[in-house]
Amino acid sequence: MKRKKIIIGNWKMYNGPEQGHIFLHKLEEKLNNKKINCDFAIAAPFVTLPYIMPHDHGTNKGIEIDLCAQNFHYQNEGAFTGEISLAMLEQLGVRYGIVGHSERRQYFNETNKTVNLKLKAALNSSIIPVMAFGETLEEFEKNQTDDVILKQLTEGLKEINKTQIERIIFAYEPIWAIGTGKTATPKQAQKTIKKTREIIANIYDQKTAEKVRIQYGGSVKVENIKELMEQKDIDGALVGGASVDPDSFFKLITYDQN
Numbered sequence: 451m452k453r454k455k456i457i458i459g460n461w462k463m464y465n466g467p468e469q470g471h472i473f474l475h476k477l478e479e480k481l482n483n484k485k486i487n488c489d490f491a492i493a494a495p496f497v498t499l500p501y502i503m504p505h506d507h508g509t510n511k512g513i514e515i516d517l518c519a520q521n522f523h524y525q526n527e528g529a530f531t532g533e534i535s536l537a538m539l540e541q542l543g544v545r546y547g548i549v550g551h552s553e554r555r556q557y558f559n560e561t562n563k564t565v566n567l568k569l570k571a572a573l574n575s576s577i578i579p580v581m582a583f584g585e586t587l588e589e590f591e592k593n594q595t596d597d598v599i600l601k602q603l604t605e606g607l608k609e610i611n612k613t614q615i616e617r618i619i620f621a622y623e624p625i626w627a628i629g630t631g632k633t634a635t636p637k638q639a640q641k642t643i644k645k646t647r648e649i650i651a652n653i654y655d656q657k658t659a660e661k662v663r664i665q666y667g668g669s670v671k672v673e674n675i676k677e678l679m680e681q682k683d684i685d686g687a688l689v690g691g692a693s694v695d696p697d698s699f700f701k702l703i704t705y706d707q708n
Protein backbone atom coordinates (compact mmCIF):
# COMPACT_ATOMS: atom_id res chain seq x y z
CA MET A 451 0.00 0.00 0.00
CA LYS A 452 1.28 3.46 -0.91
CA ARG A 453 1.27 5.76 2.09
CA LYS A 454 1.88 9.48 1.64
CA LYS A 455 4.90 10.73 3.55
CA ILE A 456 4.37 13.28 6.30
CA ILE A 457 7.09 15.54 7.64
CA ILE A 458 6.40 17.48 10.82
CA GLY A 459 8.79 20.08 12.18
CA ASN A 460 8.61 20.15 15.96
CA TRP A 461 10.02 23.49 17.06
CA LYS A 462 9.86 22.61 20.74
CA MET A 463 10.56 25.81 22.73
CA TYR A 464 12.16 27.65 19.79
CA ASN A 465 10.80 30.29 17.39
CA GLY A 466 8.49 32.74 19.12
CA PRO A 467 5.93 34.86 17.21
CA GLU A 468 8.57 37.15 15.64
CA GLN A 469 10.75 34.32 14.41
CA GLY A 470 7.66 32.38 13.29
CA HIS A 471 6.55 35.33 11.22
CA ILE A 472 9.98 35.61 9.56
CA PHE A 473 10.07 31.85 9.00
CA LEU A 474 6.73 32.02 7.22
CA HIS A 475 7.96 34.76 4.86
CA LYS A 476 11.14 32.91 4.02
CA LEU A 477 9.43 29.59 3.48
CA GLU A 478 6.82 31.26 1.32
CA GLU A 479 9.55 32.71 -0.91
CA LYS A 480 11.13 29.33 -1.29
CA LEU A 481 7.92 27.47 -1.99
CA ASN A 482 6.78 29.91 -4.66
CA ASN A 483 4.35 27.54 -6.38
CA LYS A 484 6.69 24.59 -5.99
CA LYS A 485 4.90 21.29 -5.76
CA ILE A 486 5.48 19.53 -2.47
CA ASN A 487 4.86 15.80 -2.63
CA CYS A 488 4.54 15.08 1.07
CA ASP A 489 2.19 16.34 3.74
CA PHE A 490 3.97 18.78 6.02
CA ALA A 491 3.24 20.65 9.21
CA ILE A 492 4.88 22.73 11.89
CA ALA A 493 4.45 22.05 15.59
CA ALA A 494 5.13 25.56 16.84
CA PRO A 495 4.87 26.85 20.41
CA PHE A 496 1.24 27.74 21.17
CA VAL A 497 1.94 31.49 21.06
CA THR A 498 3.54 31.16 17.60
CA LEU A 499 0.79 29.11 15.97
CA PRO A 500 -1.35 32.15 15.03
CA TYR A 501 1.66 33.72 13.31
CA ILE A 502 2.25 30.87 10.91
CA MET A 503 -1.41 30.38 10.07
CA PRO A 504 -2.57 30.60 6.49
CA HIS A 505 -3.57 34.19 5.69
CA ASP A 506 -2.08 35.51 8.89
CA HIS A 507 -2.19 39.30 8.77
CA GLY A 508 -2.23 39.20 4.99
CA THR A 509 1.36 37.95 4.88
CA ASN A 510 0.71 34.48 3.65
CA LYS A 511 0.12 34.65 -0.07
CA GLY A 512 -0.99 31.14 -0.59
CA ILE A 513 1.09 28.54 1.20
CA GLU A 514 -0.76 26.54 3.67
CA ILE A 515 1.40 25.21 6.43
CA ASP A 516 -0.57 22.71 8.39
CA LEU A 517 -0.40 23.55 12.06
CA CYS A 518 0.44 21.05 14.76
CA ALA A 519 0.21 21.45 18.53
CA GLN A 520 3.09 20.11 20.62
CA ASN A 521 0.71 19.12 23.39
CA PHE A 522 -2.90 19.52 24.56
CA HIS A 523 -5.10 18.60 27.50
CA TYR A 524 -7.62 15.79 27.25
CA GLN A 525 -10.39 17.74 28.98
CA ASN A 526 -12.48 20.16 26.96
CA GLU A 527 -12.24 22.93 29.52
CA GLY A 528 -11.69 23.38 33.23
CA ALA A 529 -9.46 24.75 35.96
CA PHE A 530 -6.18 23.51 34.46
CA THR A 531 -3.79 26.45 34.66
CA GLY A 532 -1.33 26.54 31.80
CA GLU A 533 -3.14 24.00 29.64
CA ILE A 534 -4.72 24.22 26.18
CA SER A 535 -7.73 22.21 25.02
CA LEU A 536 -8.44 20.56 21.70
CA ALA A 537 -11.46 22.84 21.25
CA MET A 538 -9.15 25.86 21.50
CA LEU A 539 -6.79 24.39 18.94
CA GLU A 540 -9.71 23.67 16.63
CA GLN A 541 -10.63 27.36 16.74
CA LEU A 542 -7.16 28.15 15.37
CA GLY A 543 -7.52 25.60 12.59
CA VAL A 544 -4.84 23.31 14.00
CA ARG A 545 -4.71 20.00 12.16
CA TYR A 546 -2.40 17.76 14.22
CA GLY A 547 -1.41 17.37 17.87
CA ILE A 548 1.58 15.49 19.27
CA VAL A 549 0.87 13.07 22.10
CA GLY A 550 3.44 11.36 24.30
CA HIS A 551 6.59 13.07 23.07
CA SER A 552 9.51 11.75 25.12
CA GLU A 553 10.21 15.23 26.49
CA ARG A 554 6.62 15.40 27.76
CA ARG A 555 7.02 11.91 29.24
CA GLN A 556 10.36 12.85 30.84
CA TYR A 557 9.68 16.35 32.18
CA PHE A 558 5.88 16.67 32.43
CA ASN A 559 4.71 13.32 33.75
CA GLU A 560 3.09 12.15 30.56
CA THR A 561 2.40 8.43 30.94
CA ASN A 562 0.88 5.72 28.78
CA LYS A 563 -2.34 6.39 30.69
CA THR A 564 -2.43 10.11 29.83
CA VAL A 565 -1.34 9.31 26.29
CA ASN A 566 -4.38 7.07 26.05
CA LEU A 567 -6.70 9.77 27.44
CA LYS A 568 -5.29 12.33 25.01
CA LEU A 569 -5.56 10.00 22.03
CA LYS A 570 -9.19 9.26 22.84
CA ALA A 571 -9.96 12.96 23.27
CA ALA A 572 -8.26 13.82 19.96
CA LEU A 573 -10.13 11.06 18.16
CA ASN A 574 -13.35 12.73 19.29
CA SER A 575 -12.18 16.04 17.81
CA SER A 576 -11.02 17.17 14.39
CA ILE A 577 -7.37 17.11 15.48
CA ILE A 578 -5.25 14.24 14.15
CA PRO A 579 -3.08 12.82 16.94
CA VAL A 580 0.60 12.10 16.37
CA MET A 581 1.57 9.46 18.91
CA ALA A 582 5.25 9.47 19.81
CA PHE A 583 6.92 6.48 21.39
CA GLY A 584 10.40 5.00 21.73
CA GLU A 585 12.99 3.55 24.03
CA THR A 586 15.77 5.07 26.17
CA LEU A 587 19.45 4.42 25.56
CA GLU A 588 19.55 1.99 28.45
CA GLU A 589 16.59 0.02 27.11
CA PHE A 590 18.16 0.05 23.65
CA GLU A 591 21.45 -1.29 24.97
CA LYS A 592 19.65 -4.02 26.91
CA ASN A 593 17.81 -5.05 23.75
CA GLN A 594 14.46 -4.13 25.30
CA THR A 595 13.23 -1.94 22.43
CA ASP A 596 10.51 -4.31 21.23
CA ASP A 597 9.11 -4.86 24.74
CA VAL A 598 9.08 -1.15 25.53
CA ILE A 599 7.27 -0.34 22.31
CA LEU A 600 4.79 -3.15 22.83
CA LYS A 601 3.90 -1.73 26.26
CA GLN A 602 3.67 1.86 25.04
CA LEU A 603 1.41 0.88 22.17
CA THR A 604 -0.76 -1.59 24.06
CA GLU A 605 -1.41 0.78 26.94
CA GLY A 606 -1.56 3.92 24.81
CA LEU A 607 -4.06 2.41 22.38
CA LYS A 608 -6.33 0.83 25.00
CA GLU A 609 -10.04 0.98 24.02
CA ILE A 610 -9.25 2.57 20.66
CA ASN A 611 -10.89 0.71 17.82
CA LYS A 612 -9.78 -0.23 14.34
CA THR A 613 -11.50 2.63 12.55
CA GLN A 614 -10.15 5.17 15.01
CA ILE A 615 -6.56 4.00 14.87
CA GLU A 616 -6.36 4.71 11.15
CA ARG A 617 -6.51 8.43 12.00
CA ILE A 618 -3.49 8.23 14.28
CA ILE A 619 -0.02 9.05 12.96
CA PHE A 620 2.73 7.22 14.81
CA ALA A 621 6.20 8.60 15.45
CA TYR A 622 8.96 6.26 16.53
CA GLU A 623 11.61 8.28 18.32
CA PRO A 624 14.46 6.43 20.01
CA ILE A 625 15.22 8.76 22.90
CA TRP A 626 18.97 8.25 22.49
CA ALA A 627 18.73 9.78 19.01
CA ILE A 628 16.84 12.95 19.96
CA GLY A 629 18.92 16.10 19.75
CA THR A 630 22.08 14.05 20.16
CA GLY A 631 23.24 13.95 16.55
CA LYS A 632 23.07 10.14 16.82
CA THR A 633 20.56 9.00 14.25
CA ALA A 634 19.33 5.46 14.25
CA THR A 635 20.71 4.04 11.04
CA PRO A 636 18.06 3.74 8.35
CA LYS A 637 18.24 -0.03 8.84
CA GLN A 638 17.71 0.23 12.62
CA ALA A 639 14.82 2.66 12.18
CA GLN A 640 13.25 0.47 9.50
CA LYS A 641 13.58 -2.64 11.70
CA THR A 642 11.81 -1.05 14.69
CA ILE A 643 9.14 0.61 12.59
CA LYS A 644 8.46 -2.70 10.85
CA LYS A 645 8.15 -4.27 14.30
CA THR A 646 5.73 -1.49 15.26
CA ARG A 647 3.60 -2.33 12.26
CA GLU A 648 3.60 -5.98 13.34
CA ILE A 649 2.48 -4.99 16.83
CA ILE A 650 -0.34 -2.92 15.35
CA ALA A 651 -1.28 -5.87 13.11
CA ASN A 652 -1.45 -8.09 16.19
CA ILE A 653 -3.64 -5.66 18.12
CA TYR A 654 -5.86 -4.88 15.12
CA ASP A 655 -5.16 -6.60 11.79
CA GLN A 656 -2.72 -6.60 8.90
CA LYS A 657 -4.84 -4.38 6.67
CA THR A 658 -5.10 -1.71 9.35
CA ALA A 659 -1.37 -1.92 10.08
CA GLU A 660 -0.60 -1.40 6.39
CA LYS A 661 -2.71 1.75 6.35
CA VAL A 662 -1.25 3.68 9.29
CA ARG A 663 1.60 6.11 8.78
CA ILE A 664 4.64 5.71 11.01
CA GLN A 665 7.27 8.45 11.15
CA TYR A 666 10.84 8.29 12.35
CA GLY A 667 12.25 11.03 14.61
CA GLY A 668 15.69 11.60 16.12
CA SER A 669 18.42 13.77 14.57
CA VAL A 670 16.80 13.78 11.14
CA LYS A 671 18.51 16.38 8.96
CA VAL A 672 18.93 17.39 5.34
CA GLU A 673 21.87 15.02 4.94
CA ASN A 674 20.11 11.86 6.11
CA ILE A 675 16.41 12.32 5.39
CA LYS A 676 16.43 10.82 1.92
CA GLU A 677 17.91 7.50 2.97
CA LEU A 678 15.54 7.27 5.92
CA MET A 679 12.53 8.01 3.71
CA GLU A 680 13.57 5.29 1.27
CA GLN A 681 12.96 2.62 3.89
CA LYS A 682 9.88 0.55 3.18
CA ASP A 683 8.04 1.15 6.45
CA ILE A 684 9.11 4.73 7.23
CA ASP A 685 6.34 7.12 6.24
CA GLY A 686 7.77 10.44 7.27
CA ALA A 687 9.77 12.29 9.87
CA LEU A 688 9.24 14.18 13.09
CA VAL A 689 12.09 16.68 13.01
CA GLY A 690 13.27 18.87 15.86
CA GLY A 691 16.47 20.89 15.48
CA ALA A 692 16.65 20.81 11.68
CA SER A 693 13.10 22.19 11.29
CA VAL A 694 13.65 25.51 13.05
CA ASP A 695 15.42 27.17 10.12
CA PRO A 696 13.34 27.81 6.96
CA ASP A 697 16.12 26.83 4.50
CA SER A 698 16.63 23.55 6.25
CA PHE A 699 12.90 22.86 6.62
CA PHE A 700 12.38 23.60 2.93
CA LYS A 701 15.12 21.13 2.00
CA LEU A 702 13.57 18.52 4.28
CA ILE A 703 10.13 18.75 2.69
CA THR A 704 11.66 18.67 -0.80
CA TYR A 705 14.08 15.85 0.01
CA ASP A 706 12.76 13.87 -2.96
CA GLN A 707 13.48 16.65 -5.44
CA ASN A 708 17.18 17.20 -4.83
Ligand SMILES: O=C[C@H](O)COP(=O)(O)O
Pocket residue numbers: 460551623627628629630631667668669670688689690691692
Ligand atom coordinates in the same frame (compact mmCIF):
# COMPACT_ATOMS: atom_id res chain seq x y z
O1 LIG B 1 10.16 15.91 17.89
C1 LIG B 1 11.28 15.79 17.40
C2 LIG B 1 12.25 14.90 17.94
O2 LIG B 1 12.30 14.99 19.32
C3 LIG B 1 13.59 14.91 17.28
O3 LIG B 1 14.36 16.02 17.64
P1 LIG B 1 15.75 16.24 16.87
O4 LIG B 1 15.44 16.21 15.40
O5 LIG B 1 16.23 17.59 17.33
O6 LIG B 1 16.64 15.11 17.27
